[in-house]
Amino acid sequence: MKQLLSSKIIAEDIRNLATALQDYHDYFYGKTFLITGAGGFLGKYMVLLLHHLNEYRSHQNSIRAICLDNFITGYKQEMINDDNFEFIPHNVIESYKTDKPIDYIIHAAGIASPVYYTKFPIQTMDVGTVGTRHMLNLAKEKNVKSFIFMSSSEVYGDPDPAHVPTSEEYYGNVSIIGPRACYDESKRFGETMCSVYWKVYGLPVKMVRPFNVYGPGIRPDDYRVLPNFIEHALRKEPLPIHGNGINTRSFCYINDEIEGIFRILFSEANGESFNVGNPTPEISVKELARLVTKLMPHKVDVVYIDPPHAVYASSDPKRRCPNISKLTTITKFKPRYALEDGLRRTIDWFVENN
Ligand SMILES: NC(=O)c1ccc[n+]([C@@H]2O[C@H](COP(=O)([O-])OP(=O)(O)OC[C@H]3O[C@@H](n4cnc5c(N)ncnc54)[C@H](O)[C@@H]3O)[C@@H](O)[C@H]2O)c1
Numbered sequence: 267m268k269q270l271l272s273s274k275i276i277a278e279d280i281r282n283l284a285t286a287l288q289d290y291h292d293y294f295y296g297k298t299f300l301i302t303g304a305g306g307f308l309g310k311y312m313v314l315l316l317h318h319l320n321e322y323r324s325h326q327n328s329i330r331a332i333c334l335d336n337f338i339t340g341y342k343q344e345m346i347n348d349d350n351f352e353f354i355p356h357n358v359i360e361s362y363k364t365d366k367p368i369d370y371i372i373h374a375a376g377i378a379s380p381v382y383y384t385k386f387p388i389q390t391m392d393v394g395t396v397g398t399r400h401m402l403n404l405a406k407e408k409n410v411k412s413f414i415f416m417s418s419s420e421v422y423g424d425p426d427p428a429h430v431p432t433s434e435e436y437y438g439n440v441s442i443i444g445p446r447a448c449y450d451e452s453k454r455f456g457e458t459m460c461s462v463y464w465k466v467y468g469l470p471v472k473m474v475r476p477f478n479v480y481g482p483g484i485r486p487d488d489y490r491v492l493p494n495f496i497e498h499a500l501r502k503e504p505l506p507i508h509g510n511g512i513n514t515r516s517f518c519y520i521n522d523e524i525e526g527i528f529r530i531l532f533s534e535a536n537g538e539s540f541n542v543g544n545p546t547p548e549i550s551v552k553e554l555a556r557l558v559t560k561l562m563p564h565k566v567d568v569v570y571i572d573p574p575h576a577v578y579a580s581s582d583p584k585r586r587c588p589n590i591s592k593l594t595t596i597t598k599f600k601p602r603y604a605l606e607d608g609l610r611r612t613i614d615w616f617v618e619n620n
Contacts (some may be wrong), residue, residue, distance in 0.1 A: 364399075
């Protein structure tokens with residue numbers, strides 16, 4: 267976390283994020299947040315934002331945060347620990363107890379990278395189901411103002427092309443026992459639990475479905491497509507494209523994702539699921555590789571390889587592109603970062619950390 271704070275690019279992102287969320291600052295101040303997966307890619311940006319906002323207000327009105335992570339995939343790093351921020355190593359598969367009041371819970375713990383969820387399939391199922399159940403119970407006990415479950419666009423599986431761009435109404439096309447099922451099905455059931463807690467207990471839950479988030483702070487050895495391309499490019503090795511590279515994705519810069527999440531958290535759209543992503547462009551993996559090579563300061567090639575694992579072969583979704591009109595209508599969210607700009611910032615961060 268300290269290393270992240272010293273990054274010029276991340277510091278600028280956090281300032282921009284605070285400005286983008288200016289209309290919501292009063293929702294933050296004086297509140298206590300509990301964030302699971304706080305040591306992960308998205309969790310860290312959330313914590314840095316809360317920390318940054320505290321620098322501009324009096325101590326009586328500070329934001330407090332309880333940050334939980336077991337670092338199964340996050341870096342074991344020094345997290346912010348001060349009077350307002352408490353970092354607690356905790357596996358959310360076990361229930362978490364505290365005497366402190368909690369206003370908002372963001373359950374972001376998860377095992378999102380296919381390489382890690384194939385290595386830890388049981389833990390992946392459990393964090394999305396058992397972990398979500400514990401967090402819902404805690405939210406109920408604390409009577410929170412709002413609860414976010416970080417679900418995934420993977421709930422749509424391999425969507426029928428007639429449903430791309432995909433809206434929240436689409437039921438999905440997910441293999442129940444396929445190589446991706448431990449992740450996809452746990453997110454689907456996690457959402458079911460959230461919606462039932464809203465219907466039965468009136469718990470103000472919202473479910474967020476991110477679409478391929480990228481940006482500074484992503485774990486370089488995460489193996490997801492962008493960090494993988496950038497890592498290869500920096501080593502001047504050809505960018506490995508699995509198969510023919512015609513599958514498409516839509517990439518969302520981290521600032522846009524985090525802005526969307528907080529807009530949803532502070533909304534009244536209880537019991538609802540939201541796509542959070544950037545629909546433009548829907549880009550094929552081979553076009554993405556070309557774009558990364560164009561943005562590198564030195565020449566790099568691409569190479570087509572056989573998919574190294576079943577998750578990247580026939581079960582790899584062919585297209586991913588969100589319809590975000592629900593999010594835009596309800597929260598006025600609009601993505602701010604074009605793909606090329608976000609990629610430049612991400613590459614600069616990788617260079618900064620090399
Ligand atoms: N980044 C994306 O593109 C993306 C896309 C779709 C969904 N999501 C979801 O958003 C959330 C955050 O994603 P991310 O990219 O920051 O992932 P990440 O892997 O970088 O971070 C997740 C964090 O959760 C922690 N964690 C996992 N299991 C845990 C457990 N049982 N107890 C405590 N901590 C645990 C990990 O150690 C890690 O630090 C995840 O739930 C993920 O499934 C992310």
